[in-house]
Amino acid sequence: MTDLASGTITIKKDVVAGVFIAAFAIGFGAIAWNYSFGNVSQMGPGFFPLILSAVLGCLGLAVAVRGIFSSAEQMTFVAPIRLLFVLASPLLFGVLVRPAGFLLAVTATAFVGTLAAPGMRILTRLIVSGVLAVLATAVFIWGLGLPLAAFGRWFTL
Amino acid sequence: MDLVTNLMFGLQTALSVDNLFYCFLGCLLGTLIGVLPGVGPTATIALLLPLTFGLDASTSLIMLAGIYYGAQYGGSTTAILVNLPGEAASAVTAIDGYEMARKGHAGIALATAALSSFIAGTIATVVVAAFAMPLGEMALKFGPPEYFALIVFGLILSVTLASGQLIKAIAMIVLGLLFGIVGADVYTGLERFTFGVSDLYDGISFVAFATGLYGLSEILRNLEPSDAPSHSVRRISRLMPSLADIKRVIMPALRGTGLGSILGVLPGGGATLSSFASYALEKKLSKGPVRFGEGAMEGVAGPEAANNAGAQTSFIPMLTLGIPGNGVMAMMVGALMIQGIQPGPSVMTNNPALFWGLIASMWIGNLMLLILNLPLVGLWVKLLSTPYNMMFPAILVFSAIGVYSINMSLIDISLLSGFGILGYILFKLDCEPAPLLLGFILGPMLEDNLRRSLIFSRADWSALVSSPISVTLLGMAALALIVVSTPGVRRIRSATFAEAED
Numbered sequence: 294m295t296d297l298a299s300g301t302i303t304i305k306k307d308v309v310a311g312v313f314i315a316a317f318a319i320g321f322g323a324i325a326w327n328y329s330f331g332n333v334s335q336m337g338p339g340f341f342p343l344i345l346s347a348v349l350g351c352l353g354l355a356v357a358v359r360g361i362f363s364s365a366e367q368m369t370f371v372a373p374i375r376l377l378f379v380l381a382s383p384l385l386f387g388v389l390v391r392p393a394g395f396l397l398a399v400t401a402t403a404f405v406g407t408l409a410a411p412g413m414r415i416l417t418r419l420i421v422s423g424v425l426a427v428l429a430t431a432v433f434i435w436g437l438g439l440p441l442a443a444f445g446r447w448f449t450l
Numbered sequence: 451m452d453l454v455t456n457l458m459f460g461l462q463t464a465l466s467v468d469n470l471f472y473c474f475l476g477c478l479l480g481t482l483i484g485v486l487p488g489v490g491p492t493a494t495i496a497l498l499l500p501l502t503f504g505l506d507a508s509t510s511l512i513m514l515a516g517i518y519y520g521a522q523y524g525g526s527t528t529a530i531l532v533n534l535p536g537e538a539a540s541a542v543t544a545i546d547g548y549e550m551a552r553k554g555h556a557g558i559a560l561a562t563a564a565l566s567s568f569i570a571g572t573i574a575t576v577v578v579a580a581f582a583m584p585l586g587e588m589a590l591k592f593g594p595p596e597y598f599a600l601i602v603f604g605l606i607l608s609v610t611l612a613s614g615q616l617i618k619a620i621a622m623i624v625l626g627l628l629f630g631i632v633g634a635d636v637y638t639g640l641e642r643f644t645f646g647v648s649d650l651y652d653g654i655s656f657v658a659f660a661t662g663l664y665g666l667s668e669i670l671r672n673l674e675p676s677d678a679p680s681h682s683v684r685r686i687s688r689l690m691p692s693l694a695d696i697k698r699v700i701m702p703a704l705r706g707t708g709l710g711s712i713l714g715v716l717p718g719g720g721a722t723l724s725s726f727a728s729y730a731l732e733k734k735l736s737k738g739p740v741r742f743g744e745g746a747m748e749g750v751a752g753p754e755a756a757n758n759a760g761a762q763t764s765f766i767p768m769l770t771l772g773i774p775g776n777g778v779m780a781m782m783v784g785a786l787m788i789q790g791i792q793p794g795p796s797v798m799t800n801n802p803a804l805f806w807g808l809i810a811s812m813w814i815g816n817l818m819l820l821i822l823n824l825p826l827v828g829l830w831v832k833l834l835s836t837p838y839n840m841m842f843p844a845i846l847v848f849s850a851i852g853v854y855s856i857n858m859s860l861i862d863i864s865l866l867s868g869f870g871i872l873g874y875i876l877f878k879l880d881c882e883p884a885p886l887l888l889g890f891i892l893g894p895m896l897e898d899n900l901r902r903s904l905i906f907s908r909a910d911w912s913a914l915v916s917s918p919i920s921v922t923l924l925g926m927a928a929l930a931l932i933v934v935s936t937p938g939v940r941r942i943r944s945a946t947f948a949e950a951e952d
Contacts, residue, residue: 387854
């Protein structure tokens with residue numbers, strides 16, 4: 294049974310794991326291919342990563358092959374929408390901290406974070422974010438003297 | 451008496467007002483996260499690392515260390531009272547500890563755990579001090595081939611002794627090594643795997659890597675749909691154990707300390723393995739009326755002593771050789787590097803105040819924890835009811851600020867989110883994050899020592915096995931791999947870790 298919306302999926306775990314690992318090996322290996330390999334007494338920048346990629350590829354393959362003989366199991370994942378909120382939350386801080394300033398950036402980060410939690414009233418979410426923002430500003434900007442402005446350029450005319 | 455002189459010297463550092471305060475803060479935070487399920491010591495240290503920039507190097511290490519062993523105390527409190535181990539290392543404590551609590555002996559179980567931990571902490575402090583010096587002096591003679599062998603040995607042993615599938619763990623090490631060498635190549639200046647992004651020139655931000663892998667992915671894990679079991683807190687009866695009780699637990703506590711001290715030094719050992727091994731040992735040794743699984747005090751005392759001793763002695767390889775044996779120690783190496791100190795045997799000679807101060811602070815921290823835990827246990831239990839919905843937005847905010855504040859870089863923040871999802875996917879696929887982190891930390895060191903060895907030897911590979919030290923280390927690594935792969939040992943290995951689930 295595969296139902297992505299509810300976050301349930303049935304797979305052969307090790308096959309996926311092996312392919313996933315091998316994909317990284319191919320990615321790193323393909324890039325390292327362009328770096329000079331050098332020779333053993335003067336290793337080039339490509340030597341070590343290429344060897345590692347080859348080893349990683351073999352390991353990934355071994356995991357995948359062993360996985361073929363296992364039975365598929367049902368797995369539960371975090372709901373995709375919640376995952377998005379969690380990943381977007383820190384990004385929002387990075388994007389907003391310069392133009393909007395620290396206070397607003399933290400509010401936005403915390404608010405988007407709370408969206409990942411089910412069953413909270415919108416007012417509760419706002420209060421949690423506001424309190425966190427004031428606390429964080431007090432600790433980091435006024436307390437520890439982090440060189441960031443509490444209010445960004447949106448607030449200066 | 452060198453040992454005493456050095457410890458006294460360390461106490462001077464540890465007893466300064468600043469260091470006492472941060473030691474206390476570390477222990478307090480450690481207890482807190484130990485009590486709260488879903489927040490581990492590695493993630494917490496990653497989160498707090500940026501805050502320690504402004505602190506003195508020894509002060510920051512003292513605080514971070516307090517978090518680690520403090521978490522061992524806190525984790526056992528919830529294991530006993532609500533059958534909810536806050537830390538993996540406390541999982542075995544829950545078996546007999548919670549049984550004791552159900553029978554109305556919660557207070558005695560807590561006191562047993564705290565006293566055993568304290569005994570172990572005291573002894574382990576001396577063990578760390580005694581073994582650090584000879585090991586550090588030996589390491590000063592290491593050349594590139596020996597260091598190469600040592601790193602390989604450390605990495606291999608760290609996965610053979612940890613739980614989980616061996617091939618996947620080795621794959622995680624290799625992947626970590628690859629992530630570790632992203633950035634400018636020291637020999638040619640060529641930018642590797644940076645895609646032209648200048649923020650990656652100095653490599654992937656260690657804080658972004660660790661915070662994403664542990665902090666963010668932990669949040670994702672906790673947000674999975676689940677039917678959370680409601681737990682009832684047991685009432686706490688009288689705290690002080692009787693003299694007969696103390697007699698009963700003193701031997702298991704001492705045995706646990708010994709076992710934990712040894713296993714802690716080995717890479718991949720540390721708190722978790724020690725507690726599981728101690729429980730298995732006590733079960734084997736028990737004769738007579740003691741029934742394990744039905745509230746045996748020995749089953750609390752042994753593992754609790756072992757996990758605390760193991761937590762402390764795992765500092766030995768990190769402090770003396772610069773080789774971290776587990777995820778928390780990898781964070782400590784990161785903390786040292788952020789402070790501009792190159793981890794390794796030179797720390798002892800160049801920063802003696804840090805070295806001995808940290809060791810001495812462990813004993814002071816254990817004393818603080820005894821006071822923090824026993825009389826204040828009621829307060830900690832109340833904290834258990836903190837809803838996770840309030841906690842994780844705060845963790846997100848902390849992660850974002852911490853990662854951003856280091857280089858003021860949007861790239862670092864993107865890496866945080868990226869490694870968050872990577873960590874989550876790997877967790878779902880039963881791939882452990884600890885070997886990934888160890889590989890990441892040790893990647894540049896491994897490559898550098900390999901290249902230097904071969905330059906010095908003029909391309910002669912046999913240089914890697916030219917000294918008795920490197921042959922022994924590489925031989926033991928190979929042996930460990932072979933032994934762990936044999937079917938019999940594989941069964942024992944999984945049985946040791948499965949003990950808690952039965």
